[in-house]
Amino acid sequence: MEPPQTSPRQTLLGLEEMELNFGPQHPSTHGVLRLKLRVDGERIVDCYPIIGYLHRGTEKLFELHPFFQNVPHTDRMDYVAAATNNLAYVGAVEKLCGLVVPPRARYIRTLLSELQRISSHLLWLATHAIDIGAMTPFFYTFRERELILDLFEQYCGARLTLNCMRPGGQPYDLPAGWVELCREFVEDFPSKVDEYEGLLTENRIWKKRTVGVGVLSAETALEYGVTGPMLRGSGVAWDLRKAEPYDAYPEVEFDIAVRHNGDTYDRYLVRMDEMRQAARIITQCLDQLPEGPIMAKRPRVLKAPKASEAYYAIEGPKGEIGFYIVGDGTPNPHRCRVRPPSFMNLQVLPEMVRGDLVSDLVAVIGTTDIVLGEVDR
Amino acid sequence: MPGLLEALRDAVGPALFYGAVSPVLKIAVLLFLGVLPLISYLTLAERKILGFLQVRTGPNRVGPWGLLQPIADVLKLLVKEDVIPNQAVRWAFVLGPCLVVAPAFIILGVIPFGPPSGSEGAPSLFIADVNVALLFVIATATIGVYGLIIGGWASNSKFSLLGGLRSAAQMISYEVPQGLALVGPLLLAGSMSLVDIVEVQRDGRLWFFVPQFVAFFIYMVAGVAESNRNPFDLPEAESELVAGYHTEYSGMRFALFFLGEYANMIVVSAVAVTLFLGGWLPPFPSVEALSFLHLSFLPAGLAGLLWFSAKLSVFLFVYIWFRGTFPRYRFDQLMDLGWKWLIPLALANILLTGLLKLLT
Numbered sequence: 001m002e003p004p005q006t007s008p009r010q011t012l013l014g015l016e017e018m019e020l021n022f023g024p025q026h027p028s029t030h031g032v033l034r035l036k037l038r039v040d041g042e043r044i045v046d047c048y049p050i051i052g053y054l055h056r057g058t059e060k061l062f063e064l065h066p067f068f069q070n071v072p073h074t075d076r077m078d079y080v081a082a083a084t085n086n087l088a089y090v091g092a093v094e095k096l097c098g099l100v101v102p103p104r105a106r107y108i109r110t111l112l113s114e115l116q117r118i119s120s121h122l123l124w125l126a127t128h129a130i131d132i133g134a135m136t137p138f139f140y141t142f143r144e145r146e147l148i149l150d151l152f153e154q155y156c157g158a159r160l161t162l163n164c165m166r167p168g169g170q171p172y173d174l175p176a177g178w179v180e181l182c183r184e185f186v187e188d189f190p191s192k193v194d195e196y197e198g199l200l201t202e203n204r205i206w207k208k209r210t211v212g213v214g215v216l217s218a219e220t221a222l223e224y225g226v227t228g229p230m231l232r233g234s235g236v237a238w239d240l241r242k243a244e245p246y247d248a249y250p251e252v253e254f255d256i257a258v259r260h261n262g263d264t265y266d267r268y269l270v271r272m273d274e275m276r277q278a279a280r281i282i283t284q285c286l287d288q289l290p291e292g293p294i295m296a297k298r299p300r301v302l303k304a305p306k307a308s309e310a311y312y313a314i315e316g317p318k319g320e321i322g323f324y325i326v327g328d329g330t331p332n333p334h335r336c337r338v339r340p341p342s343f344m345n346l347q348v349l350p351e352m353v354r355g356d357l358v359s360d361l362v363a364v365i366g367t368t369d370i371v372l373g374e375v376d377r
Numbered sequence: 378m379p380g381l382l383e384a385l386r387d388a389v390g391p392a393l394f395y396g397a398v399s400p401v402l403k404i405a406v407l408l409f410l411g412v413l414p415l416i417s418y419l420t421l422a423e424r425k426i427l428g429f430l431q432v433r434t435g436p437n438r439v440g441p442w443g444l445l446q447p448i449a450d451v452l453k454l455l456v457k458e459d460v461i462p463n464q465a466v467r468w469a470f471v472l473g474p475c476l477v478v479a480p481a482f483i484i485l486g487v488i489p490f491g492p493p494s495g496s497e498g499a500p501s502l503f504i505a506d507v508n509v510a511l512l513f514v515i516a517t518a519t520i521g522v523y524g525l526i527i528g529g530w531a532s533n534s535k536f537s538l539l540g541g542l543r544s545a546a547q548m549i550s551y552e553v554p555q556g557l558a559l560v561g562p563l564l565l566a567g568s569m570s571l572v573d574i575v576e577v578q579r580d581g582r583l584w585f586f587v588p589q590f591v592a593f594f595i596y597m598v599a600g601v602a603e604s605n606r607n608p609f610d611l612p613e614a615e616s617e618l619v620a621g622y623h624t625e626y627s628g629m630r631f632a633l634f635f636l637g638e639y640a641n642m643i644v645v646s647a648v649a650v651t652l653f654l655g656g657w658l659p660p661f662p663s664v665e666a667l668s669f670l671h672l673s674f675l676p677a678g679l680a681g682l683l684w685f686s687a688k689l690s691v692f693l694f695v696y697i698w699f700r701g702t703f704p705r706y707r708f709d710q711l712m713d714l715g716w717k718w719l720i721p722l723a724l725a726n727i728l729l730t731g732l733l734k735l736l737t
Binding site: 132135208357359360 | 427430431432433535536539542543607608610611618619700701702703704705706707708709710
């Protein structure tokens with residue numbers, strides 16, 4: 001859909017507004033987001049996001065493959081948080097087919113998705129900081145992200161497109177020594193978060209660039225269906241891990257990170273808190289890790305009941321990621337619809353940047369934490 | 378070598394030799410043995426230091442410790458295709474980068490890298506001791522901004538235009554506090570010649586950054602903004618404006634903008650060293666116990682040059698350190714800082730310095 005065509009308006013000084021095409025090839029649109037901006041000097045009069053440059057028809061692809069073979073498609077949606085995508089999808093299939101996941105598998109899933117949350121937030125911090133001009137956090141966060149990717153690699157052989165869950169349970173048990181390595185990482189990790197915060201949190205320029213920038217009120221956020229850290233930064237303590245606990249979350253202690261101003265700085269603080277909380281959750285999971293089977297009893301070919309439907313959502317790193325699957329008695333889903341947090345959160349972008357400067361736009365795109373693979377699917 | 382020079386002097390006559398041949402030789406030596414290698418190795422130093430700050434190694438493939446990397450970079454830039462966009466205004470597009478580089482190099486002509494020679498005939502370590510050098514520095518540095526504006530406008534690209542506009546606003550508003558900051562040392566020294574200013578610091582036994590620390594601070598902040606470096610690198614903010622004014626430039630023309638930026642860093646630091654840190658003087662020149670710092674076993678000129686380079690390196694390191702540490706200011710915040718803080722502060726400093734000068 002093309003944006004509504006309007007002729008450039010005259011501004012106060014009798015000068016014309018300029019139309020600026022921001023992306024799809026632009027260093028800080030995080031992929032192939034295209035924004036059509038109307039700017040008055042550097043002030044943004046209007047912003048119109050244009051998406052679809054990474055559309056791969058993933059939802060249609062789901063219909064062409066059996067339930068088991070669809071997991072890799074989910075890897076490629078939010079490609080920096082594959083584990084949580086996997087989890088939402090297999091959760092939906094399990095709900096549809098009535099499979100009960102054994103406790104050990106539930107714990108492994110929680111471990112993987114919290115590690116994934118940390119790694120996704122690390123990538124967000126890296127790009128957000130570099131967009132605002134702070135170069136160094138990028139390298140610090142990638143140092144830790146590397147360790148997480150190593151853990152993933154040891155678990156399932158892949159680092160990014162993990163394909164690490166199956167409907168009914170986990171494909172592999174944790175390899176020998178994994179628990180110790182993971183423990184070593186999470187024990188060390190909070191001190192690394194301190195290091196990032198040392199560079200940014202009280203930095204004068206960082207605060208100038210983020211405090212009061214891209215303010216999102218709780219009402220607007222709720223109207224647009226914004227979820228995740230974006231919503232929690234605006235003061236709404238909504239977290240599916242608490243609201244509708246799944247996997248091992250009912251059995252671990254953690255706090256929902258909430259801040260109340262709804263600006264870029266508060267969303268930054270929320271995500272920093274979430275990384276600490278994730279480390280806390282991982283430690284508890286490692287302590288409480290039960291023994292036992294990792295796969296439920298399930299048929300060789302999984303068929304959904306006729307005319308069945310299920311929606312299952314989890315709290316991904318970017319917000320509520322949900323899968324709505326319709327079954328028709330065959331091994332393939334009849335229809336699969338994804339509720340991607342990035343797409344929902346992106347909608348609110350024009351509201352947040354109208355009247356701000358081009359520099360703020362970059363900060364706000366960073367703070368929405370979008371992945372275009374998930375926006376376009 | 379001295380024999381050769383003397384032979385040359387006798388051949389062309391002393392008037393022509395001192396008037397034309399000697400300065401040209403000095404310029405050639407300064408450019409090709411001094412500034413150009415310094416700039417290219419400054420890029421290597423920057424990448425190495427940034428690497429150190431950012432838990433990585435920096436370039437280490439070309440030559441031992443990456444020492445040949447700058448040469449490889451220059452070669453690459455030289456053989457790259459030089460693209461001039463169809464819609465660009467050709468003459469202005471070509472003119473832009475030259476206007477950035479030339480003034481930076483010209484200023485180096487009045488910087489005293491070492492003491493004037495005691496005896497007639499021995500070379501002094503500067504090209505010219507102009508009696509209005511300080512004015513010359515300010516005036517020439519101003520020309521550089523035209524290069525950025527013209528380059529940004531001539532590219533005929535919106536991002537370049539925005540970059541050019543930003544640089545225009547930024548440099549004009551930061552030239553004011555920078556110029557005002559230079560008035561402080563000028564009042565103290567009572568001369569505009571840079572050589573004189575250093576000599577006053579020697580005779581007064583006090584580097585000017587002690588009485589003029591406010592001016593020094595303002596000068597450095599404005600200098601960083603003036604040379605478009607982080608945290609004031611808005612005109613080329615790559616995450617906002619792609620590459621700002623040089624978005625459409627490629628190959629050697631692009632390299633010229635880079636050269637200009639680094640030359641500007643050196644110039645700003647060199648002026649700061651001369652005005653505030655005693656130029657070629659060793660620290661605490663009057664303290665007996667520290668007289669070994671005079672390095673008197675070296676020829677006088679060389680010792681001065683060494684001290685000058687050491688002080689310059691500190692400044693350049695700080696520039697790079699900034700880049701590894703700070704996020705980028707926003708356009709309007711940058712203007713705020715300049716007009717609301719630096720300029721009033723600089724004016725107050727001038728007033729205070731003038732009063733003190735009057736009373737003592």
